Amino acid sequence: MGGTPFDEMTAADGSVRAAYAGLAAWLKRIPADLIGRKRLEADLLFRRLGITFAVYGEGGDPERLIPFDVIPRIVTSAEWTSLSEGLVQRVQALNAFLYDVYHDMEIVRAGKIPEELVVGNAQYRPEMRGVDVPGRIYTHIAGIDVVRVAENQFYVLEDNVRTPSGVSYMLENREAMMRLFPELFAINRVQPVGHYPDELLKSLRSLPPASCADKDEPTVVVMTPGAYNSAYFEHVFLAEQMGVELVEGQDMFVENDIVYMRTVSGPKRVDTIYRRLDDAFLDPDAFNPESVLGVRGLFAAYRKGNVNLANAVGTGVADDKSVYTYVPDMVRFYLGEEPKLANVPTYSLRKADDLKYTLEHLPELVVKEVHGSGGYGMLVGPKSTKEEIEAFRKRIEAHPENYIAQPTLALSTCPTYVDEGIAPRHVDLRPYLLVGKEVKLVPGGLTRVALRKGSLVVNSSQGGGTKDTWVLES
Numbered sequence: 001m002g003g004t005p006f007d008e009m010t011a012a013d014g015s016v017r018a019a020y021a022g023l024a025a026w027l028k029r030i031p032a033d034l035i036g037r038k039r040l041e042a043d044l045l046f047r048r049l050g051i052t053f054a055v056y057g058e059g060g061d062p063e064r065l066i067p068f069d070v071i072p073r074i075v076t077s078a079e080w081t082s083l084s085e086g087l088v089q090r091v092q093a094l095n096a097f098l099y100d101v102y103h104d105m106e107i108v109r110a111g112k113i114p115e116e117l118v119v120g121n122a123q124y125r126p127e128m129r130g131v132d133v134p135g136r137i138y139t140h141i142a143g144i145d146v147v148r149v150a151e152n153q154f155y156v157l158e159d160n161v162r163t164p165s166g167v168s169y170m171l172e173n174r175e176a177m178m179r180l181f182p183e184l185f186a187i188n189r190v191q192p193v194g195h196y197p198d199e200l201l202k203s204l205r206s207l208p209p210a211s212c213a214d215k216d217e218p219t220v221v222v223m224t225p226g227a228y229n230s231a232y233f234e235h236v237f238l239a240e241q242m243g244v245e246l247v248e249g250q251d252m253f254v255e256n257d258i259v260y261m262r263t264v265s266g267p268k269r270v271d272t273i274y275r276r277l278d279d280a281f282l283d284p285d286a287f288n289p290e291s292v293l294g295v296r297g298l299f300a301a302y303r304k305g306n307v308n309l310a311n312a313v314g315t316g317v318a319d320d321k322s323v324y325t326y327v328p329d330m331v332r333f334y335l336g337e338e339p340k341l342a343n344v345p346t347y348s349l350r351k352a353d354d355l356k357y358t359l360e361h362l363p364e365l366v367v368k369e370v371h372g373s374g375g376y377g378m379l380v381g382p383k384s385t386k387e388e389i390e391a392f393r394k395r396i397e398a399h400p401e402n403y404i405a406q407p408t409l410a411l412s413t414c415p416t417y418v419d420e421g422i423a424p425r426h427v428d429l430r431p432y433l434l435v436g437k438e439v440k441l442v443p444g445g446l447t448r449v450a451l452r453k454g455s456l457v458v459n460s461s462q463g464g465g466t467k468d469t470w471v472l473e474s
Contacts, residue, residue, distance in 0.1 A: 005410040006150050008073065009426055016281070019287055019472060020075045020415075022187040027137045027415075030367075035070060035417050038180050041067050051172055051233055051457065055315060065466030072177060073427060073447045077474035079152050080443055081433070086154070086341030087431055089331060091142045092169065094161055095435065096320045096334035098138035101317060102128045112333050113326045117126060121323070123162075123316025125279060127362050131303050133312050134207040135437065140198070140310035141274075142433045143167075143446075148412035155344045155409070157428060159319045159327065161274050162311060166446045166466075167432050168234040171241075173468040189473035191443035192248070196432070197241035199440055206436035209368070210305040218271035221245045221261060225250075225277050225293050235276050249277075254297030254398065259307045272308045274430075279313050321370040321404050322348055345407060349400040358405040361398065362389050363404045366456075368395065380456060382408050411456055414467065415429045426450045428458050443471035 009020040016024040046065055075083075100106050101118050102125075108115045118124055143164025145157040171374040174193050178185060202219060208218035224235035226248055239246035245261060252261045252270060260267040275282065281291040286299035301307045319321060325346045347354035347365075357367060360383050369377035379392040396403050413424035431445035447467040448458035458464040 001470050002340060005424075005426065006109075006148060008148070008412050008414050009424075009471075013258055015083070015455060018183060019076045019343050023072070023074065023184070026184060026187060035422070039068075039417060042070055042176050042180060045176055046172070049172070051169070067451055068176065069159070069416050069451075069465050069467045070180060070433045071179070071417055071422065072414050072470045073429075074182075074395055074470045074472065075444075077191075080191075080471040082152060083154055083341070084431070084441050084443075087144050087146075087433055087441065089337065089340050090144060090156065090159070090327065091139065091161075091433045091435065091439060093327065093330040093334050094142070094159060095136065097137055097330045098161075098312070098315060099136045100317050100334070101129065102306070102314060107330065107333055108386070108411050110333065112329050116182065117320075117326075118317060121317045121320055123279075125314035125317075128261045128312070128314040129430040131313075132305070134209060134308050136314040137207055137435050140207070140312075140313050140435050142435065143430045144433065146198065147409055154341060156324075156327070156341050157344055159324055161319045162316045162431070163278070164432065165231045165276075166211055166430060167196065169466050170235040170432070170444060170446045170469070171237075173446075173466055176472065177468045188470060189397055190470045193442045193444045195239060196442045199442065200274075200433055201236070201242040201244070202355065203434040203436035203440065204274055204310055207308060207310075209308045210270050212271045213269070213465060214271075219269060220272045220274065220365065221247045221252075221270055222336070223247055223249070223273050223275040225281065229276070231276065238274075244418045244437060245350055249292070249294045250300075252295045252380075254295060257297070257301045257304050257306050259295065259298060260277055268308060273309060279316065282309075284411055294468050301436055321368055322350065325404070326427050342421070344409060347405040349396060349403045349405060354405070355396075355400045358403075359393060364408065366408055367392065367405045368404055370404060371402075380393075380408070383454075383456070409455070411450075414447070414449065416467075418451060418453075421454070425453075426456050426458065427467070444469040 009017060023238060032308055038246055106114050108118060138162035141164060142161040147155045147157050148154050205218050206219050207216050213216045221240040222235055237247055247261055252259055259270045261270050277293060281293040282286040283294045283298040284291045285296050302309055325348055328343060331337055331339045347358050349358055350353045365381045367379040411426040414427050415422050416425035427449045428446050429445050429447050431441055434440045447469045449465050449467055450456055450458045451465050452463055
């Protein structure tokens with residue numbers, strides 16, 4: 001799966017692909033320094049809006065501006081249709097899996113996935129066994145990371161079904177591009193993404209708790225850990241865009257298994273909580289007793305069907321990297337269909353043969369912690385020194401069950417403005433799926449770009465940036 005990366009703009013014979021024709025012609029005729037000036041303007045805009053993310057433990061100012069690349073990534077309507085069909089299928093299977101593992105465990109009894117991978121998983125919540133959630137939907141907001149390796153060929157790299165972040169950057173990137181380059185939108189017929197907050201609110205309201213008094217307009221809130229959280233900007237942004245209250249744990253209380261928020265007009269019942277807080281901190285009575293971020297009694301109210309949580313408690317078992325390898329089997333088992341989107345070929349190091357192969361081929365592989373995120377806890381073999389590889393080998397040998405390995409993918413590249421001018425850089429894509437009574441996607445997602453030459457790590461915490469993603473009208 002290595003080799004020459006697929007260039008999304010330029011074909012092998014040097015011709016420009018049809019989707020990029022308008023952009024390529026525009027780039028040829030604009031002044032050479034315009035892109036640089038616009039990038040500085042974008043930086044000022046994002047800083048003024050306070051669009052930052054936090055990186056802790058590295059010293060200095062933890063608030064960083066995510067680098068924004070002003071050259072958009074372009075996807076055709078046909079490519080998007082094919083990709084979105086695969087994503088919808090995948091998230092339906094993941095929700096079916098989550099319902100099953102907290103009820104009948106049919107997939108385990110059928111021998112399709114080892115029991116220890118489920119009940120022994122750190123993200124599995126035995127407290128959720130037998131709990132019936134509205135619509136049997138556990139992951140209401142999913143961010144599925146995909147990578148492209150060839151013409152209309154995408155692979156799923158990772159499933160994010162707990163609290164996927166980054167959608168505010170998708171929206172603000174589009175806003176910035178429309179402000180900076182309005183003429184480009186006259187050349188290209190780009191499908192909109194600005195209706196995402198409206199669709200999010202509709203989706204959250206479509207699955208009210210059983211005891212909700214006003215099922216047409218249940219009260220929705222966004223729950224944040226607070227201003228020190230790395231994604232706090234996004235929490236504020238989404239609450240404002242949906243027109244709902246942003247609350248912390250201290251702003252709510254539970255009485256007679258009903259959740260209320262404190263308002264200037266007195267207590268108001270809360271029906272659905274879009275929570276951006278990890279399971280462990282939601283309720284000190286049910287989970288971490290030392291949590292000061294949650295609401296005492298919240299889980300009891302949830303179990304009794306008096307409040308809905310998006311995403312559900314215990315969804316983390318479905319985005320564990322060792323469980324990821326079984327998602328194609330979930331599609332077949334629950335939906336009776338062949339997967340429309342393939343996984344990246346993956347070695348599970350808890351298996352003796354996979355472990356042996358990985359240890360023999362470490363310089364060629366990417367190795368990841370099964371619970372890791374943000375580009376941390378991983379080894380990129382071809383980019384690592386012998387010393388780094390040997391140090392990582394010892395970590396694997398000590399706890400092989402904590403790791404998976406994958407071949408080094410030749411991630412597709414897009415034209416990107418860097419210090420030396422416009423050059424290809426590797427990208428991935430995180431589309432966002434909203435799961436209510438139906439599954440919806442806005443056309444696009446968050447494209448992350450590895451700004452360092454040759455780098456395959458696109459995470460913002462590891463020096464990556466973001467791009468606006470354009471899905472063209474058909």
